[in-house]
Amino acid sequence: MKNIILTIAAAMLFSQSVLAQWSAQNSGTTNNLTSVNFINANSGWAVGATGKIIYTTNGGANWGTQTSGVTNQLNSVSFSGSLNGLIAGSGGKILMTSDGGLIWQTMNSGTTVDLFGVYSVSTTTAIAVGDNGKIIKTIDGGFTWTSKVSGTTDVLWSVFFTDANTGWAVGGNYAFGRSTILKTINGGESWTAQTSPTTLWLYSVSFSDSQNGWAVGPNGTIIATTNGGTNWGLQPSGEINEWFYGCGAASGSNIWVGGSGGLIKATANGGTNWTAQTSGITDALRSFSFVNATTGWAVGDAGKVLKYTPVSSGTITVTSPNGGENWKVGSSQNITWTSSSVTNVKIEYSVNNGTSWTQIIASTPAAAGVYAWTVSNSNTTQALVKVSDAA
DSSP states (O other): OOEEEEOOOOOOOOOTTTOEEEEEEOOSOOSOEEEEEESSSSOEEEEEGGGOEEEESSTTSSOEEEOOSOOSOEEEEEESSSSOEEEEEGGGOEEEESSTTSSOEEEOOSOOSOEEEEEESSSSOEEEEEGGGOEEEESSTTSOOEEEOOSOOSEEEEEEESSSSOEEEEEEETTTTEEEEEEESSTTSSOEEEOOSOSSOOOEEEESSSSOEEEEOSTTOEEEESSTTSSOEEOOOSOSSOOEEEEEESSSSOEEEEEGGGOEEEESSTTSSOEEEOOSOOSOEEEEEEEETTEEEEEEGGGOEEEEEEOOSOEEEEEEOOSOEEEETTOEEEEEEEEESOSEEEEEEESSTTSSOEEEEEEEEGGGOEEEEEOOSOOEEEEEEEEEEOO
16 A cells, blocks of 8 residues: 655745735737736736737736737737727837727827837827837827927837826937936926936836836836936846836835846835845746736736735644654545635645645635545655645
8 A cells, every 4th residue: 555654834824015926827828918007906908019919807817819900019008997098019000999909990190110108198198109209199099199399319118197297208228328217297298308317228117106106227227216206216126137127116115126037026115125026937027017006917028927916914824734644545634724814725735845736625715624635646755735825
């Protein structure tokens, strides 16, 4: 009779404020994804290479495809509600929908330069930015666009508004070692340059309100302002070799940045300290979208979509097995535990001391405190059992 000798690995569960959890979602594509925008915890869109548009209505549990009608790279997506959305792409491409993406129409943007960022201020007003300092504006939902004077020929990679009047665009010039920050206080009609604390170009900008904002770039660059951009300062990311392509501010305290190699860093204190979070991937991350401090998404190369949810603040303690038991293969053995602030638990086992795990049950009520397991057909002395939050 084969025996399985079990030791025990209890699941360690920490406060949400300490640890975070990024989990992969099935996007249904391997196209590089460049931008993501969620309007609430359920509805979101992402866009990317060769005209790819994907969408979800259940928080990313399932992603479907919408028809763009183009093969251009799509660089940025922005919705002002559940129906009205805009996409900016290469070659001056602008796509518009008024029905949540059932139909996307190609609009005349008035330019052929690559557009890298778009922001829907309202159902009628939006700003798009791109190469050669290009800024265009619509006031009729995207049907017509007019060019605005940016005062720069640098590439503008990203644009963000905090209200109908106040917005920022960032970018720069690689060849001349120039970082560019522009601000508008009249809805994008005119733009004023702000002083950047770096000479590196900036790929993404995000504000939590009209005063607090962040922008990111290569070589681990993170800059921040607490006064609407009157002053910008560098924040220590702890990275010098990684490039940050995206950032997302969920509040004045909670901000996420990410980029090359699947790197994600987060702060819970406005950027005084940045801490690495495990993404589980090595593909570059390009864009973040948060609906609150506990729910967000990131997208990147090779069709990667990640969802952020906090780790449970509950606790679980496994009481049996507790190490050294000799359980016969095929026998029924009780796995027992105690828990607090946990609704359901997942139970797994390992036969190689935790190198890999096999699911016993995906979810069972935590309050039960016991689960009868028919011992797996594995002869090992390196078995572990793990009970964790199934949320």
